[in-house]
Amino acid sequence: MAHVRLERSDGVAHLVLARPERRNALDEELIEDLTAAVADLETDGEVGCVVVRGDGPGFSAGIDASTLTRLSTPEGLKRIRSAFVAAYDRLEQLPIPTVASVHGWAIGAGFELALACDLRVVAADATLGLPETRMGVVPDVGGTGRLTSLVGAGRAKELILTSAMIDGTRAGRLGIANRVAPVAKLAAVTAALTDELLACSRTANGLAKRIIDRSARPTWDDTLDAELDAQLHCIGTPEFSAACHRFLAAPGANTPQARR
Template sequence: MNPGMSTVRVERSGAVARIVLNRPDRHNAQNPAMWAALRETGAELSADPDVRAAVLTGEGPSFSSGLDLAELQPGGFLHTVAAAPEATALVRDAQAAFGWIRAAPFPVVAAVRGTAVGAGIQLALACDVRVVAEDATLAVAEVGLGAVPDLGATVDLPALVGLERALDLILTARRFGGTEAVSLGLALRAVPAAEVLAEAVAYAERLAAAPRAALSWAKRATREPDPARSLDLAAQGQVECVREMLSARTMPRAASRSGRTAPRA
């Protein structure tokens, strides 16, 4: 077990996994240990055929306050990146902690309360759906600090809100709330903070009622930006799903004809 796994907790309820950022004393500020734990969590859940949806949230009042300020100190992640010959590879390792969400064979719903800025909002943006608190504090803060949002905002924001609005949020680094996030198109709905987690879990449970193959292929095809490739993925997925559907319907009949008792639905 990765020692950093204590920074991420996984809970299971049926076909829905709950991924909880677990540094509430630091408002779930992110560091390399948390990124390693997220990568490991993603690999484990993606390989589990019983997981059909996931909810990503933060322990305590905040989703994630972004990069832990300790990583700005000597010996921290940013100093390591600045001095490393393989600096770009280190950043890509951090990106992979978020990137698995886009490739996961099931939908991931972010339940966002409190603060989600910098790396925090970028983690939420990597998810497929966002349920946010009306009074949440959101910001793509990096440019305002002299840095670049390198964990996915440059990909996810334009896809969600269009180029002009994405550039506005990234270049101004301005703060905005959950209600505006919905109006901009980067969150599905905004609810009172006390209702966020329950709303996200209920939504994930609704999604998890569908077969995993249908969820996986539909997500892949919809996230694919190239139209021809999207249609190709949809066609491949349809063939697999139809075969599974017909196989599930014909197997009990075949069992009955052979003299065996068909399993109850």
């Protein structure tokens, strides 16, 4: 796995996005590696929880610019989105708790990856957001449903319809972050949470998270279908074409600033 590292220690597996030179931007190869890492964890009876984090200065700046260009056709969108959705759902369905440890930024598909985890520990100065509507599209890797289940429809609409960027402190107030920490203490706060998770029954935690997810999102398949239908419509509009061109033409297209 060239773009994901899997590190195990004392019952905790760290799934590390390891593409720092691209700000851990998500492309098809990284998603392939993520899927392989999750498949490895599905059969590991020694691991009691998983931490998902990013190597380098941030969690993930979102979808890679090179991958974005391949989403402009229905065929490309369906193929690439299917791989993302399958990887995120598979991560979420692990029978052990998952924790996103977020520093720097988690934007777009990067934020949706953090939302696919059961819990989130976020640095106070981190930047999080779903800027898709500014790009002429919608969050389509489960972000609409997962965010709504966390913060309610009103807050989800505010964040998605305005493409708002928020810091970790506000993420904590909204209920997106379970714990907020100064960036220097992020690893320690994450470790304290994993210790609490490991003190509980692995079997009971797995069953409890499955029941909670079912009750929080009873029409999950319908939500994913609605996201795909909306995205297929959006990529055919002039707004998307113009926004995509501006984004790709801007200096530093893969930087978090370019997505604001």
